[in-house]
Amino acid sequence: MLLADSGFSGPSINDFFPPPILFAGTLFEINRVTVIRFIATLAILLIFGLGTRRMRVVPGRFQSIVEMGLDFVRLNIAEDLLGKKDGARFLPLITTIFFMVLFFNLTGIVPGLNMAGSAVIGVPLVLAIVAYGAFIYAGLRRNPSGFFRSSLFPPGVPWPLYIIVTPIELISTFIVRPVTLVLRLMMNMVVGHLLLVLFFSGTAWFLFQAPAAFKLLGLGTMVFGFAFTLMEILVGALQAYIFALLTGVYIQLAIADEH
Structure with missing residues (x-):
């Protein structure tokens, strides 16, 4: 009650739907979230453009960092899941997804x-569609005539059980997987934003507006704010890894021998 009476304003879901800056009411509407995405995209292009522009046999520090990031995706996701041949085929896609999610997450x-x-559904949805499109493409490329049949009618199951198994496979494989890709990424970023805004806006209120007896509480919210900032960095990197990893897993399932 004290917070409300004193004018404290906590985070709101409206933070994710800021007013338009340009082209209001059109398909090309630009708001604050769109600008943040432009900035993250520009950062990706600059870092990897500069890091790979003049490759040296003995790399400098900046080139080494870029190469370490690229090798991490190649060795620990693409080749580990798909092998060298298929890993090389899908490496550009998996690498793009990993670093796009990472940079978009860290803008928070x-x-x-x-x-x-990535806290607004557009980016997670597009990435999930691309990842799942790669899953369908890989399956049809490997087994054009039997991919959907083996996905919906797993071999070795007694045929009467297909009445139960096939709807479950349809929902879990072709509906639940892409939906969970979207929700896992988006909701983690939404919650992270709300917590950080809560702690830091609470810190500002306690220090500058609250009665003197409550000002020390601002130190506590500040500490929690910095702690959750570090947590948000970890979560952002982890979500990038999970999204890229699941993309590789789905592709691996599509090209597995049983398909």
Whole structure:
């Protein structure tokens, strides 16, 4: 009650739907979240453009960092799941997904941006469609005539059980998987944003507006804010890894021998 009476304003879901800046009411509407996505995309292009522009046999520090990131995706996701041949085929896709999710997630802790570009459904949805499109493409490329049949009618199951098994496989494989890709990424970023705004706006209120007896509480919310900032970095990197990993897993399932 004290917070409400004193004018404290906590985070709101409206933070994710800021007013338009340009082209209001059109398909090309640009708002604060869109600008953040543009900035994250530009950062990706600059970092990898500069890091790979003049490759040296003995790399410098910046080139080494870029190569370490690329090798991490190649060795620990693409080749580990798909092998060298198929890993090389799908490496550009998996690498793009990993670093796009990573950079878009980390904008949530950048001062002045303070919003993950992946916290609104558009980006997670597009990435999930691309990832799942790769799954369907890989399956049809490997087994054009039997991919859907083996997915919906797993071999070795007594035929009467297909009445139960086939609807379950349809829902779990072709509906639940892409939906969970979207929700897992988006909801983690939404919750992270709300917590950070809550702690830091609470810190500002306790320090500058609250009665003197409550000002020390601002130190506690500040500590929690910095702790959750570190947590948000970890979660952002982990979600990028999970999204890229699941993309590789789905592709691996599509090209497995049983399909």
